[in-house]
Amino acid sequence: MNSQSLLNACRNKQLDPVFASVYGTSDLCAVHDRFCALIEGFMHHFGEAADLSLFSAPGRTELIGNHTDHQNGCVIAGAVSLDAIAAAAPCAEPVISLVSEGYAPIQVSLSTLSPQESEKNTTAALIRGVAAEMAKRGYAVSGANIYVSSNVLSGSGLSSSACFEVLIGCILNEFYCGGALDAQTLAKIGQVAENVFFGKPSGLMDQMACAVGGCVYIDFADLSAPKVVPITFSPDAFDCALVIVDSGADHADLTDDYAAIPAEMKQCAAFFGKTLLREVNPDTFFDSVKELRTQATDRAVLRSIHFFNEIERVNLLKNAMEANDQPAFFQTVLESGRSSWELLQNISSPSHPNEQSVALALTFAQRLLHGQGAVRVHGGGFAGTIQAYVPHSMLDAFVNGMEQVLHPGCCHVLTIRPVGCLKFAID
Structure with missing residues (x-):
């Protein structure tokens, strides 16, 4: 046309x-x-x-x-x-x-x-x-x-x-x-x-x-x-909203931080003669941590531990979603977020130690949720956004509270779109 x-x-x-x-x-x-x-x-x-x-x-x-x-x-x-x-x-x-x-x-x-x-x-x-x-x-x-x-x-x-x-x-x-x-x-x-x-x-x-x-x-x-x-x-099945919260920091100069994560994981895989961690047997990895630390940094080891644990959590979350098991879903999301913070260490950039926007956003989101729902870092980390599952009854208070700490418009309530990329079929 x-x-x-x-x-x-x-x-x-x-x-x-x-x-x-x-x-x-x-x-x-x-x-x-x-x-x-x-x-x-x-x-x-x-x-x-x-x-x-x-x-x-x-x-x-x-x-x-x-x-x-x-x-x-x-x-x-x-x-x-x-x-x-x-x-x-x-x-x-x-x-x-x-x-x-x-x-x-x-x-x-x-x-x-x-x-x-x-x-x-x-x-x-x-x-x-x-x-x-x-x-x-x-x-x-x-x-x-x-x-x-x-x-x-x-x-x-x-x-x-x-x-x-x-x-x-x-x-x-x-x-x-x-x-x-x-x-x-x-x-x-x-x-x-x-x-x-x-x-x-x-x-x-x-x-x-x-x-x-x-x-x-x-x-x-x-x-x-x-x-x-x-x-x-759909998050609605758990009577909650999916909220992406912009922490206020951006990804502009964080390429080196992102690149370090796969590089360090590959460093650990190489110890076992492999290219990627998926090729390494998890039991072999955990049995060899002492020797691995002589060849890889402790941060690389911790990040690799996150990888193996996160793979297990992916399957746990899949089961929870298919069974419509709300407690298991929220618990798995929370454990994923905790692992990203403690092991993967992608909440803030080592080169910008005074910039802790994501950590601040996570902390206040947890405070506002009062033990309900779940929250975790979203995507690549270091800056950008967090992801929260907020009960519908708490949504307005959550958004208002996050905006007071961060900035107006920081919360985006999203839905899952059923279709991917497309050309609109127009006669």
Whole structure:
């Protein structure tokens, strides 16, 4: 559909049934206003398009499995109700032009599909990486004009980078791969873009959750074919809300802190002649701690202990979710959070010892919950967000209390989104 016709259809609410299939019906006015603004933004920057399409990719929340994916471990994650949306059209010139609200326009020439040192830690690197991985798979990827609007804020702990990678992958998949690449493949492409082109070590959990959608248990033991098991879950089943709390600190200069975790875990794996901790027998590991300490740092050993214990907790949480066992669910979440703080040590950065925003947020969340629900660090840690399960009867008091300590608007009440990345089916 051409851009003007698409805008008219959106303004006339003809697209509301399509939007309702993803966002539900409770706030459709805000949804269609958001998409009208998106299309208008595209037309303002790129002019008329003969064939304009709309796309969406959700953010993700890690329910458990903190820093296990980069060791081919297990995780449970879910797509969330916040997302990045795009209006996009293909173009013949091999250049991807992207405008993202609030950021400077970007142009990426596809004449070069190798990592560029000057692009490290930039959005351009992610775009180039996604295109390069598709080209490597034999697809003739060319240009596109893309206008993006996202409420998955950078540094929110909801994986804005993975959401973006998957969104770009979804767009190029539709334009140049005939939609042939499935969600898991798009996730793997996004991970390569982030690891190799952007320069940030990461596992596959973030991209997989954003691409697949819903709530999923993922076992990365066989990285070429991860085991993905959908889990029917809603916090409402436990009469609580899922709240992501922004601590006020961001991830801007913490790449070294993140990178140290997989590096130290691999250091311990290497002691046993393995590459990753998932390849090490847990009993062998624990029986060898004394000898291991002569070859690896104590912090590396503690972080590795977290890994093995967290793998067990992932399966405990899966069982609790499937059995609708609220006490076991909350207890497992709390134990995961305690392990992240004490063993994984990703609550604050050693290079910023006076910055303790996440620790402060966790402490006051626990105080406000009065032993109810559960709370843990969310995602990569060191800065960013925490995750809380708050009984509905306590939600208003919890939000007000956290805002008094942190800042207004720090709490985001989220739901699990049932679908992953997609092109909206519009006739």
